[in-house]
Amino acid sequence: MSNLSMDPAFAPLAKQPRVVLRDPNVAREALSAARLGTRALSESDLEIKDYDVLSSDEERVQIPVRIYRRKNAVGSLPVLLYFHGGGFFCGDLFSEESQCVHYALNAQCAVVCVAYRLAPEEPFPAALTDCYRTLEFLWSESRxxxxxxxxxxxxxxxxxxxxxxxxxxxxxxxMGPKICFQMLLIPALDDRLETMSARQFTDVPDFGRSEAEVMWRWYLGEHAHDISPYAAPARAKDLSHLPTSYVLCAGLDPLRDEGLDYARHLTEAGVAVELHLVPSIPHGFASIPSAAISKRLLKEQVEVLRGAFSSKSEQL
Structure with missing residues (x-):
């Protein structure tokens, strides 16, 4: 048993009886229903533009992309290419809109959100293909x-x-587009689920081991083998020459230890890493944005982004 205690602000995440993931469409409908009647922040200070990025000449898939920036921004802006969560099977351009808006308004950068293809209908590597193609699009069309x-x-x-x-x-x-920084928030990195936290946290609120097992099965496919490190980055043997990193781990999260391990391996490979472990929060803490810890962590992310862009700009 863990002696960690959860911040009471996240008690609403506990569901009894626990919802069993069987149908991704049911999960998507629940996410959409929870979002009804809500909106991010005021868009009065924002410029928002939508694009359709062509995936490849062979696939001819249109990838919906949304770019947020301040209306009064001057010159070429730093950019955060942000990928929403949702277990690879949920989420869209709007599921983490509040965070994207907050980054754009406060981190002195443009924010690009990607509606990548979802599992299990489109398993690995579809989502990664869409995300990497969007990076290429930003690089080639930056001017x-x-x-x-x-x-x-x-x-x-x-x-x-x-x-x-x-x-x-x-x-x-x-040897593709250069990335100056990576911000990994409560990362899902290891399909093997062999860490202590993956074994320990089976009944934590919102997201436990059973949800992680379904997530990986849907993303990798029912009969996956020879798992690529591009599907599960914890399997990568060489983490050298990766961008400066910020890793946030939640203490009551089955994914906690794989995030901690990844940060350690990055450090051992010579990558500059800032690691933040918050012991009292579950995986889905950000879905309670009113919680004091959620507000503090969002503020920290803005500061980390501004610092990363400023530091890199000084080196150029």
């Missing part, structure tokens, strides 16, 4: 988009953090 391609960061939450880490690995290995 027209008024973005600074020397200051591109990737980030995401949970499954989105997996995709951010995988995009950084792909960009390095393909």
């Amino acid at each position: 027209d988009l008024n973005l600074d391609r020397d200051l591109i960061a990737v980030g995401g939450s949970s499954a989105g953090a997996n995709l951010a880490a995988a995009v950084a690995l792909l960009a390095r290995d393909r």
Whole structure:
């Protein structure tokens, strides 16, 4: 048993009886219903533009992309390419809109959100293909988009953090667009689920081991074998020459230890890493944005992004 206690602000995340994931469409409908009647922050200070990015000449898939920036922003902006969470099977351009708006208004950057293809209908590598293609689009079209391609960061939450880490690995290995920073929030990185936290946290609120097992099965496919490190970045043997990183781990999260391990392996590979472990929060803490800890962590993420862009800009 763990002696960790959960911040009472996150008690609403506990569901009894626990919902069993069987149908991704049911989960998607629940997410949409929870969002009804809500809106992010006021858009009066924002410029929002939508694009359809062509995935490839072979697939001809249109990837919906949304770019947020301040209306009064001057010059080419640093950019955060942000991938939403949702277990690889949920989420869209709007599911983490509040965070994207907050980053755009406060971190002095443009924020790009991607509606990548979802599992299990489109298992790995569909989502990663969409995310990496969007990175290429931002790089090649940076002048027209008024973005600074020397200051591109990737980030995401949970499954989105997996995709951010995988995009950084792909960009390095393909000698593709340069990424200056990666922000990995409560990352899902290891399909093996062999860590202590993965074994321990089976009945924590919102997201426990059983949900993680379904997430990976849907993302990788029912009969997956020889799992690629681009699907599960914890399997990567070489983490050298990756961008400076920020890793946030939740103490009451089955994914906690794989995030901690990834941060350690990055450090051992010579990558500069800032690691933040918050012991009293569950995986889905950000869905209670009114909680004091959620507000503090969102403020910290803004400061981390501003610092990363500022530091890199000084080196150029």
